[in-house]
Amino acid sequence: MDLSIYGDGVLRAKSRKVEEFGKELCPFLEEMIETMSTEGGVGLAAPQVGLSKRIIVANEEPDNRSTVVKMINPKIITLSNDVNTVEEGCLSIPGIHGDVVRPTSIVVHFQDENGVERELEAEGLLARIIQHEIDHLNGILFIDHLSVAKKMLIKPQLRRLKNGSDRG
Numbered sequence: 001m002d003l004s005i006y007g008d009g010v011l012r013a014k015s016r017k018v019e020e021f022g023k024e025l026c027p028f029l030e031e032m033i034e035t036m037s038t039e040g041g042v043g044l045a046a047p048q049v050g051l052s053k054r055i056i057v058a059n060e061e062p063d064n065r066s067t068v069v070k071m072i073n074p075k076i077i078t079l080s081n082d083v084n085t086v087e088e089g090c091l092s093i094p095g096i097h098g099d100v101v102r103p104t105s106i107v108v109h110f111q112d113e114n115g116v117e118r119e120l121e122a123e124g125l126l127a128r129i130i131q132h133e134i135d136h137l138n139g140i141l142f143i144d145h146l147s148v149a150k151k152m153l154i155k156p157q158l159r160r161l162k163n164g165s166d167r168g
Contacts, residue, residue, distance in 0.1 A: 001031050001032070001034075001035040001050075002049065003035070003049065003091055004047060004049065004050050004092055005092055005093075005094070005161060005164075006093045006141070006158060006161040006162055007164070008092075010047045010051075010052050011047055011048070011092055011141065012139045012141075013047065013052050013139050014052075014137070014138055014139050015045075015046065015047055015053055015054045015055075015136075015137040015138070016052055016053055016054065017053075017073050018053050018054055018055060018072045018073055021072070021111070021113065021114055021115035026113050028046075028051075028055070029055070029070050032049060032057045033057050033065075033068055033070075036057055036059065036091075039091050040091075041062075041091045042058065042059055042060060042062055042125070042129050043058040043130070043132055043133045044056065044133070045133045045134075045136035045137055046137075047136050047139075048091060048092050048136060054072065054073045054074065055070075055071070055072055056070075056071045056074060056130070056134065056137065057069065057070050057071075057133075058071070058126060058129040058133060060124075060125045060126045060129060069126070069130075070112065070113055071108070071110035071111075071112075071120075071130070072111040072112065072113065072115070073110060073111050074130065074133075074134055074137070075108065075109050075110070075134075076106050076107070076108050076109075076131065077107050077109050077119075078106060078107035079105075079106055080105040080106065080123075081103070082103065082105070083102060083103050083104060085099045086102070086128060087099055087100075088100045088132060089142075090132070090141065090142050092136075093141065093142070093143060093158075093161065096143065096158070096161075098143065098145075098146040099147075100132075100145045100146070101145065102127075102131050102132075102145075103127065103131070104123060104124065104127060105121070105124075105127050106122055106123075106127045106130060106131060107119060107120070107121050108122065108130055108134075143158070
């Protein structure tokens with residue numbers, strides 16, 4: 001799967017809810033996991049591979065396939081009051097990193113690949129990954145969380161990405 005890169009409209013669109021679960025969803029999820037792994041990421045949202053649907057995959061232990069989390073129609077229902085600041089990057093915004101403040105733990109409601117309702121309590125890195133990926137489903141990028149000063153510093157890089165001169 002090809003990655004959508006900063007400037008692609010799908011990254012700023014609000015994703016549509018998944019209504020149909022079935023034989024097409026599982027291969028798509030596997031392709032997303034493979035793309036995330038190949039690209040060296042710890043999370044991937046469907047808009048990052050050009051599909052405006054509410055689907056994410058996450059893996060806080062990239063070398064351990066058994067820790068992959070697949071979420072369809074995820075919705076955060078609880079955010080902790082405790083926050084921390086961690087440097088984030090994004091496969092769709094290559095070469096750019098920045099400090100993002102996020103809650104340290106969350107509770108997320110979602111459906112699995114069969115449409116079964118689930119709930120997950122996540123903390124630390126997994127909570128951060130899920131928040132980052134759910135942001136993608138809402139057309140929000142990690143750079144939107146950066147300070148005004150940092151946004152000014154990365155503006156030339158973003159312009160180059162948008163114009164296609166920094167793409168792989």
